[in-house]
Amino acid sequence: MNFSLKQVADLLQNVSTVILTAHVHPDGDCLGSMLALNEYLASRGKSVKMILDDEVPALYKFLPEHETIGKPTTKVISADLLIVLDASDIERIGKVKEHVNAPILNIDHHISNTKFADYWYINSKSAATGEIIFELLKLLNAKITPTIATCLYTAIATDCGFFRYANTSVQTMRYAADLIEFGAKPNAISEYMETKPLESILTLAKVLETLELHHHGKIATITVSPDTLDTLDSTEGFINYPRIIEGVEIAIMFKVMNEGTIRISFRSKTVDVSKLALSFGGGGHARAAGCAIVGKIEDIKIKVLNSAVKQLAGKTL
Ligand SMILES: [Mn+2]
The missing domain is CATH 3.10.310.30 (Diaminopimelate Epimerase; Chain A, domain 1)
Structure with a gap:
């Protein structure tokens, strides 16, 4: 079912156990979006768990709380909601698909999205899923902490090639500026990501x-x-x-x-x-x-x- 962002916000307020996941071969957008949403949901007293069928690349190990992301097991677990971020297709979440038994909400910006979920919010005009999560958190009157800002800035910046690709919009730049106001440090993030062994x-x-x-x-x-x-x-x-x-x-x-x-x-x-x-x-x-x-x-x-x-x-x- 196609959801508006308002319907997504209402749904989040009405669930208590949530599992967050994103695509395999994780990038800055899926990790940043997941960690930001995780912090918000936890702050609202929800029981929330992040599960990813992959390792977090060393490149992203500066993201706060990345070490709390778990891996799927063969045991089936239930929740009120499984939120699939930045993935256009159910196969993209790997073994999480068999590990979790819950209705699925998909938040994504890929034009190739297959609309596989029970509920979905897809905006292919967004440069990153991180832009959508930022809009969602604002709609929920969430407090944007410096750690949430860092995660969302990373999500947005990495998906638009640090504001160089064609998907970089006026909105992309505005959101990034807002996130700097909320405490994201662009120089620290770029420096960390550019440094290579x-x-x-x-x-x-x-x-x-x-x-x-x-x-x-x-x-x-x-x-x-x-x-x-x-x-x-x-x-x-x-x-x-x-x-x-x-x-x-x-x-x-x-x-x-x-x-x-x-x-x-x-x-x-x-x-x-x-x-x-x-x-x-x-x-x-x-x-x-x-x-x-x-x-x-x-x-x-x-x-x-x-x-x-x-x-x-x-x-x-
Ligand atoms: Mn993305």
Whole structure:
């Protein structure tokens, strides 16, 4: 059922046990949104638990209370409500789906959202789910503490490339300014996120050696092998390098996982790559999307490149 933000606010006031979750391969938006909402709900005396079917990347370990995020188990637990944040599809929450038995409220901003929940609030005009959570908390007259501000600022800033991507709106900037007033420290957050272990920079150098240009330089790919991944906590940001090459329209990163899955990230300058990702069972945004395919890297690369070329030619996928 499609909910207004007011209906979401009413629902939150009427539940007492809540479980919060978000998508696997967590990013700043899903973590920041979840931690902010968690702090608010706990302050209202709700029994609230955060469960994520993944690790919190080292990059986000400055976020307050991240260490209280739990993992799903095989035991089934119940609650009044399971809130799924920043996930467009039920598969995106991994094993939390089987672990929790509760009605689902989905709050999201992905254009590819499948409307899988019992109740949903989806605003694809929002640059981040964090923007929606900020609006929701204001509607609830919540006290925006410095820790909530830090979480929401991180959520918003990371999803719009620190105010550089096309989704950065007047509203995005206003919300960020408000959050600074509430105590977020942009310099501290950026500094923490930009600082990388030496290993990460040395690995980036290796990954850049795999750079290939296709289709008259309009498509750029990089490939990350499993042994490279073993030494790394995160490849976040790597895809920006092929993306910023002059003439490149679509950047693609292939991550070859140990278990035979290839995780693929897409970035673009004008093409809607969420369609490309969707055609391979994934999803995302117009300029940033992803999918996972099982198979041999050589075969998958050819298939994905063919589809990307088709899309550049304006053909339906
Ligand atoms: Mn998001």
